Amino acid sequence: MEKEEAIARIVKVFQQYGYEGATLTRLSKATGLGKASLYHHFPKGKEEMAAAVLNSLNHCLEQSILAPLRGSGEPRERIRLMSIKVDEFYNCGQQSCLLAVLAIGESHNLFHTQIGCALNLWIDTLAQVLIEAGFNSDAARQKAEDAILQIQGSLVLARGLNDTAPFKRVIKRLPEYLLNP
Template sequence: MDREKAIIQLIEVFRQHGYEGATLSRLSQATGLGRSSLYHHFPKGKEEIGASVLSYVAERFERMILVPLWNKKEPRERLQQMCQNLREFYCQGQESCLLNAIALGEGNELFKEQIQQAFTTWIEELAQVLIEGGIATEIAYQRAEEGVILIQGALVLARGLNNTKPFERIIENLPDKLLS
């Protein structure tokens, strides 16, 4: 198994159990790799695994969520594309946010900068689209923060209720809510 395949399989362990709950036993079981093989791919152990998982997801997030915000289409179209891609990224609301899962406990201290940077970048890029859509700068940043809060809250609720309808409703209405 190559490193990328291992990372893909490890993501779900961190999503389900957070950093602290992602024990080497669970990580080994998810990949089918023994501990020595995990250390072969990730010599610094669990912390390197967590950093690698975060980096992989951050790259995917940039391609799927941020790149549509950077194109030259109308702001509403960019937001709609971002929302459509969020559905895919979070598997229609069935998958929780990796950043949220890792931000609990010890993972927050280890990966605080990566987590903060990811959320800050998303908020800033959303705000830029809103500013281009005619929203005043201060209000654009507030709405961008609220948009991320709505998405993250909907993911938590979808997981807690085992029902993706709240996520779908938020995603469906988000462009209108942000640009109104």
């Protein structure tokens, strides 16, 4: 198995169980690789696996969510497209955010900087689009932070209630919320 395929399978374990719950047994089962083979691909163990997962997530975030925001077109259309991509990225609210899962517990100390950079990049990119839409930089930053807060909060609520309706509601309202003064 190629390392990239192993990472794709490992992502699901970290999303479901978090860093602490992503045991080598679970990781081995998910990949179909023995523990020795996992260490062959990731000599530093679970920490290296989580770092690889975060790198993969950052790449997906860039391609799926940030690229539409940086694209051409009117701010309204770019924000609408971001909302569609966020919905797809989180499987209509059925998939937990890996950044949120890894931001708690033991992994918080290990990956705090990497998680913060990813969230700030999303916020900064969205704020730039809002500035282009006519908001001042402070208002744009606050709206962008609030949008990410709504997305992340609705994902937690969707998982906790086993109901994706809150996430779907946030995604539906997000473009209007962001673009109205």
